[in-house]
Amino acid sequence: MHGAVLPFMSRRPSNEALDVVRGDSRVPFWLPWPLPAGWLVTGFGDAGEEHSGARAGVVAVSGPSVTHGPADLVIVAEEPGVGLGAAFAGLDGPDPGPGFDSGPPNVKVETVGHPTPLWWVEGPSDRAVYVGEAMGSWLWVIGWPSEAGCLVELAQLSLRDLRDQDQDLDLPYGAFSPRLENEP
Numbered sequence: 001m002h003g004a005v006l007p008f009m010s011r012r013p014s015n016e017a018l019d020v021v022r023g024d025s026r027v028p029f030w031l032p033w034p035l036p037a038g039w040l041v042t043g044f045g046d047a048g049e050e051h052s053g054a055r056a057g058v059v060a061v062s063g064p065s066v067t068h069g070p071a072d073l074v075i076v077a078e079e080p081g082v083g084l085g086a087a088f089a090g091l092d093g094p095d096p097g098p099g100f101d102s103g104p105p106n107v108k109v110e111t112v113g114h115p116t117p118l119w120w121v122e123g124p125s126d127r128a129v130y131v132g133e134a135m136g137s138w139l140w141v142i143g144w145p146s147e148a149g150c151l152v153e154l155a156q157l158s159l160r161d162l163r164d165q166d167q168d169l170d171l172p173y174g175a176f177s178p179r180l181e182n183e184p
Contacts (some may be wrong), residue, residue: 001133001169001172005026006046006047006048006049006055006056006082007031007047008045008047008056009045009046009047009048009054010043010044010045010050010058010180010181011043011044011046011180012043012061012176013040013041013042013043013044013060013072013104013171013173013181014172015171015172017026017043017044018044018162021044021054021057021162022047022162022163023048023055024048024050024053024054025030025046025048025054025057025117025163026048026052026053026054026079026133027055027057027077027079027137028057028077028111028135028137028138028161028162028163029044029057029058029059029077029080029161029162030057030059030075030077030111030134030160030161030162031059031061031075031159031160031162031169032061032073032075032155032157032158032159033135033158033159033160033169035061035063035172036151036155037063037064038063038064039061039062039063039064039172040061040063040172040173040174041059041060041061041064041171041173041174041175041178042060042061042072042173042174042175042176042177042180043058043060043064043159043176043180044057044058044059044060044113044180045057045058045060045107045180046058047078047082047084050144054173055078055079055082056076056077056078056082056085057077057078057155058074058075058076058082058084058088058160058180059074059075059094059152060072060073060074060075060177060180061073061075062174062175062177063148064179065092065145065148065151066080066147066148066151066154067147069145071143071145071147071148071151072143072148072177072178072179073141073143073148073151073152074088074140074141074142074143074180075139075140075159076088076138076139076140076142077098077134077135077137077138077139077140078137078138078140079137079138080094080095080137080138080164081094081095081101082094082138083095084129085138085140085142086140087098088140088142088179089121089123089127089131089140089142090119090123090124090127090129091123091129095138096116096121096180097121098121100119100121100131101117101132101165103119103121105117105118105119105132106118106120106130106153107121107130107153109132109139109141109156109157109158109159110156110157110158110159111134111135111139111159111161112134112135112159112160112161113144114134114141116132116133116159117132118130118131118132118139118152119131119132119147120149120175123134123142125146125147126144126146126150127142127144127145127148127164128142128143128144128146128147128148128152129142130142130149130152134159135161136159139159141157159168
């Protein structure tokens with residue numbers, strides 16, 4: 001009824017995990033870089049099969065909220081129809097649904113030097129959900145708590161594709177994100 005369901009694998013934050021996820025991915029692994037002040041990389045995830053590569057990639061980052069307490073962001077890139085971003089967003093179905101981009105974008109992020117529009121999508125009240133398209137894949141930015149959406153709008157995020165081998169990033173790793181502990 002829902003089509004193929006790809007296995008999801010979460011990975012604890014480390015250089016070894018980064019090498020694994022970027023080695024066989026068909027989609028970008030987006031990381032906000034530079035990270036906002038006080039933020040850490042807290043995990044990776046991918047959905048796919050060994051013989052065909054990852055068809056969805058997840059990078060989790062965590063840090064201080066703009067209001068109070070901790071916040072989490074999960075950045076998902078996926079081929080259309082996979083549904084991993086929608087699962088993290090708490091939506092029914094594999095994509096943001098019809099009409100999500102019917103007005104002007106709510107925010108723009110930079111992806112590989114290009115402005116990329118994102119639209120806010122209504123999801124559960126405990127999170128902020130933004131979605132758009134970059135490099136032929138869905139781009140989801142999901143933040144907890146919902147106030148973390150302010151970070152997406154105010155921080156002028158610049159996203160780098162971690163698959164690019166020509167970058168020498170010294171990533172600061174933190175504790176494994178609870179957002180990746182269970183399958184979304």
